[in-house]
Amino acid sequence: MYAQFGSRPMQISVIIPALNEAESIGHVVRSMPWTLIAECIVVENGSTDATAQVATAAGARVVSSPRGYGNACLAGSLAALPTSDILVYMDGDGADIIDDLPRLLDPILANEADFTIGSRIRGRRQPGSMLPSQIFAAYFVSLLLRLFQGVRYTDMGAFRAIRRSSFTQLGMSELTYGWNLEMQIKAAQHHLRILELPVDYRCRIGGESKVAGNLQASLKAAVRILEVLFRVGLRRRERNRG
Ligand SMILES: Nc1nc2c(ncn2[C@@H]2O[C@H](COP(=O)(O)OP(=O)(O)OP(=O)(O)O)[C@@H](O)[C@H]2O)c(=O)[nH]1
Ligand SMILES: [Mg+2]
Numbered sequence: 001m002y003a004q005f006g007s008r009p010m011q012i013s014v015i016i017p018a019l020n021e022a023e024s025i026g027h028v029v030r031s032m033p034w035t036l037i038a039e040c041i042v043v044e045n046g047s048t049d050a051t052a053q054v055a056t057a058a059g060a061r062v063v064s065s066p067r068g069y070g071n072a073c074l075a076g077s078l079a080a081l082p083t084s085d086i087l088v089y090m091d092g093d094g095a096d097i098i099d100d101l102p103r104l105l106d107p108i109l110a111n112e113a114d115f116t117i118g119s120r121i122r123g124r125r126q127p128g129s130m131l132p133s134q135i136f137a138a139y140f141v142s143l144l145l146r147l148f149q150g151v152r153y154t155d156m157g158a159f160r161a162i163r164r165s166s167f168t169q170l171g172m173s174e175l176t177y178g179w180n181l182e183m184q185i186k187a188a189q190h191h192l193r194i195l196e197l198p199v200d201y202r203c204r205i206g207g208e209s210k211v212a213g214n215l216q217a218s219l220k221a222a223v224r225i226l227e228v229l230f231r232v233g234l235r236r237r238e239r240n241r242g
Pocket of ligand 2 (some may be wrong): 091204
């Protein structure tokens with residue numbers, strides 16, 4: 001059913017950045033479709049709770065990285081098995097719905113896309129799972145991306161899958177909460193085949209919000225997102241003008 005890489009089936013690595021997610025990470029890792037994926041990597045950097053131990057006990061490979069969300073995503077990507085063909089990213093708080101994973105993988109496995117991104121805006125959201133400010137940010141950034149990059153996204157959610165060879169092409173460098181957006185902009189700039197698909201979303205199943213529910217962190221994330229939008233987006237546009 002799935003595409004082959006040479007003579008073998010394509011291999012999938014799931015990468016989960018997790019900071020103080022001991023309450024949820026065990027459930028998230030245990031819910032993985034183990035017959036479909038080759039490995040689940042949990043990237044931890046500075047948790048003060050038992051995130052690493054719980055994740056290991058649930059079957060994940062735990063790696064550590066310097067501080068920061070993008071740093072964790074990058075470290076997880078670099079730690080993926082050398083034989084992995086597709087990298088999947090999702091959150092460790094149980095908000096992403098693992099049943100949506102095949103929907104993100106299928107177009108890549110069928111060689112119809114290089115990058116698939118879940119849109120919570122287009123999916124079904126549990127009430128309260130996204131704050132009004134997050135929904136506004138998703139619409140606002142989508143509008144700017146359409147204007148600056150000519151690409152249509154509706155969200156900047158974490159749940160996504162990318163062909164590993166395409167990921168390598170992007171040269172990801174943003175080590176903060178701007179990581180997700182940088183990937184989206186660079187995917188467009190590198191002319192990847194991008195497919196946005198609806199995914200469902202629920203409230204985190206335990207623990208504390210590191211971003212959306214924390215005013216200071218949200219403001220910092222907003223600044224980083226805007227910075228990435230203008231630094232990565234405008235710079236490449238100017239270069240393209242030659
Ligand atoms: N390793 C690592 N993980 C992080 C860091 N910051 C956030 N995360 C993880 O990134 C994911 C997203 O963070 P959340 O706190 O869920 O952010 P959010 O989804 O905007 O907020 P909620 O709506 O409350 O869930 C979670 O799995 C976090 O544990 C970090 O600095 N390092
Ligand atoms: Mg969350």
